[in-house]
Amino acid sequence: MAAAPLPSYSSYQYMLVTSPAPYVAHVQINRPEKLNSFSQPVWLEFGRVFDQLSGDAEVRAVVLSGAGERAFTTGLDVKAASEDSILSAKTADPARKAKLMRSHIEEFQGSVGALEKCEKPVICVLHGISIGLAIDIACCADIRICASSTHFAVKEVDIGLAADIGTLARLPKIVGSTSWVKDVCLTARDFSAQEALSVGFVSQVHEDKTAAVAAGTALAKALAGKSPVAVQGTKELLNYGREHGTADSLRYTTIWNSVALQGSDFPTALQSGLRKTRPTFEKL
Amino acid sequence: MAAAPLPSYSSYQYMLVTSPAPYVAHVQINRPEKLNSFSQPVWLEFGRVFDQLSGDAEVRAVVLSGAGERAFTTGLDVKAASEDSILSAKTADPARKAKLMRSHIEEFQGSVGALEKCEKPVICVLHGISIGLAIDIACCADIRICASSTHFAVKEVDIGLAADIGTLARLPKIVGSTSWVKDVCLTARDFSAQEALSVGFVSQVHEDKTAAVAAGTALAKALAGKSPVAVQGTKELLNYGREHGTADSLRYTTIWNSVALQGSDFPTALQSGLRKTRPTFEKL
Amino acid sequence: MAAAPLPSYSSYQYMLVTSPAPYVAHVQINRPEKLNSFSQPVWLEFGRVFDQLSGDAEVRAVVLSGAGERAFTTGLDVKAASEDSILSAKTADPARKAKLMRSHIEEFQGSVGALEKCEKPVICVLHGISIGLAIDIACCADIRICASSTHFAVKEVDIGLAADIGTLARLPKIVGSTSWVKDVCLTARDFSAQEALSVGFVSQVHEDKTAAVAAGTALAKALAGKSPVAVQGTKELLNYGREHGTADSLRYTTIWNSVALQGSDFPTALQSGLRKTRPTFEKL
Amino acid sequence: MAAAPLPSYSSYQYMLVTSPAPYVAHVQINRPEKLNSFSQPVWLEFGRVFDQLSGDAEVRAVVLSGAGERAFTTGLDVKAASEDSILSAKTADPARKAKLMRSHIEEFQGSVGALEKCEKPVICVLHGISIGLAIDIACCADIRICASSTHFAVKEVDIGLAADIGTLARLPKIVGSTSWVKDVCLTARDFSAQEALSVGFVSQVHEDKTAAVAAGTALAKALAGKSPVAVQGTKELLNYGREHGTADSLRYTTIWNSVALQGSDFPTALQSGLRKTRPTFEKL
Amino acid sequence: MAAAPLPSYSSYQYMLVTSPAPYVAHVQINRPEKLNSFSQPVWLEFGRVFDQLSGDAEVRAVVLSGAGERAFTTGLDVKAASEDSILSAKTADPARKAKLMRSHIEEFQGSVGALEKCEKPVICVLHGISIGLAIDIACCADIRICASSTHFAVKEVDIGLAADIGTLARLPKIVGSTSWVKDVCLTARDFSAQEALSVGFVSQVHEDKTAAVAAGTALAKALAGKSPVAVQGTKELLNYGREHGTADSLRYTTIWNSVALQGSDFPTALQSGLRKTRPTFEKL
């Protein structure tokens, strides 16, 4: 990706944000020399970039991928983690250490969850090694696609812990077979792109990373050409529907659309449809 | 469909209700000249017919299909909608217009949701163009089957809005892969019968509409021969289970069955099973 | 299975518990002459065995199967049920009979649900006839695998009742396609191992019972070699995640891990990973 | 109340609707010769009148009282109930009778619940005998006031049943002391206006019915002079807040106000406040 | 209390169960020499006695009090607790110690919670020292009454812990003022009978223990004379209403009453009311 970073996103150190097409942002986790692994400064930046994208009217769809050929991300930067003062504070009282840990886990969950809260649709393109935190991150995205050689694993059990950045909370809600979900989470075994497709974790598999990024970008371009009121509302309402019962979701939908339908996008799109023209929508 | 309408359902204008077999009702959306599209009078009738079926002891299973060859339904009657006084009331204060819209959306949701509330199992047979409202309706049915040439789309984003009649509330709960759900809802792209089958949106695909309706009818006949206490209880408890946590669902099941098991169906079915005879059940 | 029962589990009459490998328990429903059907004494024992396994520090993973070649279980022992004083108490006042039934159903649900509450992962290996209660039981397990000739059915509708021991509460949460779930629950039709795999109800199919039990045992051995803090935490958090919204699940995960991470398993596993050695974990 | 009924409400037989002030409707349960007791035709009308008030832009606040001196209502018309075909259908199969009862109870709950769903604030003025259904109804109102001689009781236990029209669902949510709630619900004992005030069931007690109705009407007039967008939004959001957790309620509030604040009421009221003038608001 | 224990409850060591009136059971925490404090054997018995009462058709209402003049209970037997192997197991790994503690707390919560699950109404009569666990227990009862000299405190903060046997989960749901609830829970300060009455924690205050027990017994006698179907249903539905939203509660009520109303109690009570006779109800 030779593209220059978007000016308003040029100060990030670990995240490279470019714009391959109008209204499309491409975020790359950009620490390839460490296989895009995450230390605290990396995840704090990750959260900030998605907060910024959420409010940026120049962006209507986001592609997320990992820089370099080898990995989307290998997850936690284990070396940095092993030096972490919280985990290594052996002397602390367990109740006091628990408070430090709660605060640490919440900050980490919050940074990764910024992707889910981002009001623009996010297409996550996975390739290479995509383990541990890669799954936490992918679970927050809207659409997951991958390269055929992607090597997935919910790796946390193998380092002696239960995944706490979101996989265990979200995976049972986004893949239909809990027998499969428990298999991969309990065993920490590898699974392939093909298996990820067959259980519905990803919805497209492409030949290699280049093809997968191209497909993700094409999808983002398609979304960026549509009504942002309709697209962002659809993301919000699907997320709400996943989390709430049907009656509550229908009520929320009603209130949401009671103003969304007052915007210009509905008549604009309707007229364009009847006239077979390409609609243009105001920024949002 | 040369069959005469069931007498007690003969007053409907847009819904044709016939009885292809004892205790089976076949509802057809019967506005083929408009590709079965829905204006307000159509959806109000749709709601009323399912309310009536719910309480009709002569009916134990329902098949729903669309009349004509071209479409199950193309969704909203856009021409009627564009003349709708609520949407076109440009001058209203936004807060007041919102109240009109809430009331309008709720009425529409309520009419379509009557299918889900109907206490009898409903098999939805889709064919031809099945877009927009077709998906909202199908999501309310119990079992979805379709013809191989069915052409599906969650079309709302392309007319500038987020689907508000139930697709976004229900689809994440009835199909396992949210990556796929978000793909089709955000992009509004077409998907085929085969794709619908592979993700579990439908559970049978048949050669053509005739074969699909025949299969739906056969399924309905099979259900109509079983204990109505067992069948209707199973529908209720599965819907409850989808909406509530396991502990709440188990408790509700207990209370429900504390009276259902006092009916004659359990001993009747048990005895028929032991004697290899065909049971007969009282009306319900 | 010629293995001797584990001494601490030798008093059970209908459940045979052996240990095919360190930290692995194999529970067999052991009433093959009755096709492993369940009368009240059987289900009470079933509940007790899983309560005991849950607290047994010598056990880290459980395999559950049915003894004999013909059936995992044919479900309720219909003959015993037909002699049940509660169901046959024809003279009782309906309100009073309802109380007896509530108490009866709750006891039965509680016994089967002990499997789900067991803190150790449970791999359910199904074969032969696996109908009715077999599905209720399998729904409580973590991972489901089966022999290729397994013959499944949610049979309750055919004996005139809505399944009340858990299938209707859990199946919509553990299989992605509700169209399929309603099809098999409403029609009570048979479905094959292959169909169970394709919808995600099971995650592995093996040639025959022997191979399936071997695969289940191998899987259990693999789990038993991992950190019990990580494995048991992962089971708990995935079950919690299935039942609660994302925000609640993330919070619960945080509190859980604020102490789990203070255990020795995390540093032990981390160090073993770096040194490529096989970790050993304290009992839990 | 000599006032003529409001023309658009003149067809009701058991409900007298007058307008004591602009934008104020006064509904009287008008069957004093039967102590305002409820048979099925009465409760169906009760539901319809509140549905109509909810959508009537000429009404901004509602007072509900009972006609005659002796009773707000004595509750169920026991004579009519004892002749009810559902309850007296002795021969029916318990499972089938249960279905009739569900349908009967739901219709009754729905009619009374129309008061709670009515988008306009409702002030319930109780006097005289106010037992059984009187409490179910009062629980649905927004503000409860009464005459000092009002004689209250949650009477259902004394006729051999658990109150099912809403008291047991709502009373624990609208009065703070569950020890008191359980006392009056389990014992069916009488309680006075003063006791009702001290536990917070009512918020005002007046000397007699005339004074209480006058106070209720004055309160309704005050509400009718305020912004209907603000008043109706406040009712909706308080009801939502009672039923949902804080995070969900805050989110719903945000969406609701994202359009309500776009109306003219906010600037109108703000300007009137600064200028010390009396604001006038558009109909809603 | 010179009364002899009820024969079927004579084996308890720490709980004295007598029957002061037909269908009334009086449970006394009977360890006055230790101020009725709770060690593990005491709370296990407490749970068992309420489980037994729940299913005992000879019991329709329960009074709970503490034996002796000085205390209802002083709560945890601190001496026994300080010798508890779980709390004093200093060497354990924190993750493993957490598992022991979870199991210990759950057992304790379960024993105390048996009071809330008991299907018969329970009137808790407090006197003397009523601190710590006294509040956890009282929160599980249906109606709370006390002697005027009762000395209450949510004492846990003063022994360095957050109350975990139920006070913090239930108190915000059973007393209206959270400002008061937080005051007494955070400060661990004493509060008087009068204060308990004014905030609604208790609903009656009597001169001394004797008068309070007499009042509780009179209340229990009154409940025992009423329809057990109505009384037990009312307890269940009020508890359900406290825990669930209104729509869910109304639905549950409907299902519950669809069988409860088929019992003989409703016609029996109705007829007795019309004929002014005293009804007699079958056992439940």
Added chain:
Amino acid sequence: MAAAPLPSYSSYQYMLVTSPAPYVAHVQINRPEKLNSFSQPVWLEFGRVFDQLSGDAEVRAVVLSGAGERAFTTGLDVKAASEDSILSAKTADPARKAKLMRSHIEEFQGSVGALEKCEKPVICVLHGISIGLAIDIACCADIRICASSTHFAVKEVDIGLAADIGTLARLPKIVGSTSWVKDVCLTARDFSAQEALSVGFVSQVHEDKTAAVAAGTALAKALAGKSPVAVQGTKELLNYGREHGTADSLRYTTIWNSVALQGSDFPTALQSGLRKTRPTFEKL
């Protein structure tokens, strides 16, 4: 308050933070010349100060009051609000304006809600004019006390809007009588300190502001001397209990205490109690 600000809080412009006693922080809304009204910079600071207090191990209890004699706060700075670009952006498309408003309301809710999220107990001392936002803020505090001349009102309806910063979400959960809650929220009428006390909105009334602040400070000092593990855990668990059902709350309590009880506070407090000494606790 002549006290110097705490050094680590000296940079705030609108919030004065002093420390009247060890481990006690006193926050004053410090804009008396504007009657402590809130413009955006004020509420952003308000949020930041409570975020900082939450993580500050030198603080164990917080008192919040308003500077000056006349008001705790008069709420929104109406002049600043009327110049707000979001509200005055008349030309925007309603759907786009709604997005701006959502973002604005969420930021405001988040800032005020920081008080509720603060892990230390907060005692809110109200005096003088305490209207609008004063109620939203007070609802987030743990304990509310006030001066006898405090003049309260939920004022929002009178400026044409439904309160959206939290009053409508929280008030029904923290005061027992919804009849009173709806009365004050719908009418926007004034209510006195005495009325606030009688309904449980506040739990103490003092002669004047000086006495109320002194009482709040004394209360905070008392809390600051107790185990911070116990106090902060109690706050967390009471808030959780208010928002969740009993079963969920008990489970969460169990997990929370499985580590909290491993701290040194429990043995320290227990020993101090037995020895009648004053315990000292480590920082938290």
